[in-house]
Each structure stands twice: as C-alpha cells, then as structure tokens.
Amino acid sequence: MRISQTLAERRPCFSFEFFPPQSDRGVESLLETARALQALKPAFVSVTYGAGGSTRARTIDIAKRIKRELDLEVMAHVTCVGHTRDELRELFDELAGAGIENIMALRGDPPRGEAAFRPTEGGFRYATELIEMLADYPFAVGAAAYPEKHPEAANSDDDLANAKRKVEAGATFLVTQLFFDNDHYFGFVARARAIGIDVPIVPGIMPITNFEQIARMTKMCGATIPKLLVDELEIRAQEPEAVAELGVAYCTLQCADLLARGAPGIHFYTLNRSPASRAVVSALKVVTHR
Numbered sequence: 001m002r003i004s005q006t007l008a009e010r011r012p013c014f015s016f017e018f019f020p021p022q023s024d025r026g027v028e029s030l031l032e033t034a035r036a037l038q039a040l041k042p043a044f045v046s047v048t049y050g051a052g053g054s055t056r057a058r059t060i061d062i063a064k065r066i067k068r069e070l071d072l073e074v075m076a077h078v079t080c081v082g083h084t085r086d087e088l089r090e091l092f093d094e095l096a097g098a099g100i101e102n103i104m105a106l107r108g109d110p111p112r113g114e115a116a117f118r119p120t121e122g123g124f125r126y127a128t129e130l131i132e133m134l135a136d137y138p139f140a141v142g143a144a145a146y147p148e149k150h151p152e153a154a155n156s157d158d159d160l161a162n163a164k165r166k167v168e169a170g171a172t173f174l175v176t177q178l179f180f181d182n183d184h185y186f187g188f189v190a191r192a193r194a195i196g197i198d199v200p201i202v203p204g205i206m207p208i209t210n211f212e213q214i215a216r217m218t219k220m221c222g223a224t225i226p227k228l229l230v231d232e233l234e235i236r237a238q239e240p241e242a243v244a245e246l247g248v249a250y251c252t253l254q255c256a257d258l259l260a261r262g263a264p265g266i267h268f269y270t271l272n273r274s275p276a277s278r279a280v281v282s283a284l285k286v287v288t289h290r
Helices: 003-009 024-036 056-070 085-097 127-136 156-169 182-194 211-221 227-235 240-260 275-288
Strands: 013-018 044-047 074-079 102-106 140-145 173-178 201-205 265-269
Touching: 003 140, 003 173, 013 024, 013 201, 013 275, 024 056, 044 056, 056 074, 056 085, 074 085, 085 127, 102 127, 127 140, 127 156, 140 156, 156 173, 156 182, 173 182, 173 211, 173 265, 182 201, 182 240, 201 240, 227 240, 240 265, 240 275, 265 275
Parallel strands: 013 044, 013 265, 044 074, 074 102, 102 140, 140 173, 173 201, 201 265
Antiparallel strands: none
16 A cells, blocks of 8 residues: 555554665565564555665565565665666666555655765665656655754755655655654644645654663764763663663653654654564554554
C-alpha cells in the first residue's frame, strides 16, 4: 500500500528504518530483526542508501526480500549521488517490477572522503529534480525535512522553502531528521503549514542507546540534545545499560507527547537493532490501545 494512503487511514503509524549491512551474514541478521518487528504491525519499513549510492544493490535486494519474505510494506531510499537519469529510470523500473510502491527521494550525502556534494554528469543536483522524475511512476514519494535546519541551508526560511519545493514537485509526505526536543518538531510543522505545506510530516526519532554514538550523529546532522538530557547521560556515561535505559524511557515519553499533540505517527531510526524501538512501540501501543 502507498504510504500516503496509509497515513490518511491509520493513526498512529509506526515505522522503522534500516541500513544495508556490508556482508551477507549481516543481511540475514537484518532480516531477523525485521521479522521480530512483524508482531508490532508496522505501517512500513524503510531501507537506506549508503553514502554516494554505495549500497544500491543491497538496498534493492533487501527491500525486495522484506516485501517478498516478510510481507511488510517497504520504502526504498534513492539518492541522486552517483547515478545518471537513465540509471535512475532503470532502478525505478526494477523497484516497480518488484511491487515496491514507496520511494524516499533524497539528494544524498557526498561519497566518503568528499566534503561537498557534486552532481553526477547526466544526473541530478537536487532531490526536487529526482521527485519530479518520479511523477512518471506510480510510487508514493517521501522526502526529508529538518526541524533544526539542514546543515547546508543558509537559514531556516531557506530550508523550509526547499521543503515546499519538494512537496510542489510531488512528495506526498515528509519524514524528519532525528530530534530530541518536540518543540523543534511542532514549530517546524506550524511554519510549514503557514506557507502551504499540507502533507503529513512524520517525526523521525532515535532511541538513545549509546552516548558517544548519539553525540557523533547529532554533530553530523545538526540536531541538538537538550542540556538536561545531556547531563543525565553524562552521569551514566560509564554505565552503558543505564544509558540505554534512560534513552528508552526518554524516547517513550517523547513519542507519547508527539502522538498526544497530533503527530501522525513515529518513524524510528533503528540502526539495525530492534530492542529499544520494540520496547518504545510496545509501550505506546498499550497507552494508545492500538
């Protein structure tokens, strides 16, 4: 089912994101992780692209296997990086032929070792161009949004205008970068609605299970962690289990607040590990009776 339709008919929608492992053994482990999430009846799962489009083959293979073997709805990430227009059309034909109905259209990060994005000759510079191409296909198209601004955007207004261009090009829903202060999300949604963005905006959330890891990730993507939460994490820095316990507790409260205040669902960045996200969603399902 197209995710845009699911978001219109089902509340709340819970979904999970995976990245393609580098080994065949890792792929099998990932499929077991996805299988463990089946009981939660996720609205969909997504499979990312590696930097520079480096995991294209694995992304497509995993997306097809999850769809075929687990009967879960899948959203395949596709980026502009490293692909010509003709290569992208071949990729979309393959995905459509496999019954994949949903695409997350992204510009993508530069290949490893390169500081700046450079468009491939014969390819695209912006996600908007990729989304425009997808108008020729029967996919539901998602795009990224940034409650705290994309790191490369000049300011929040420019970043928001870019999100609007994605919607005008054909994106039917947005999924946000991770954040830990819900005011960032609701402020973004209010500003988006004010300029005419009317598609569902799904918050992207990551349960904290490793303090050093989350510190690196937030630095890379421009997200911030509230000081009081940082203080509590630092107190537990030498106790990994205590960090994870706090992270799951905080995430559960954060997600409950998001849903109570009108978010259409939650998209969990799992880092290919399910226990934290499973615990959060299980608790939310008890509270919401869904």
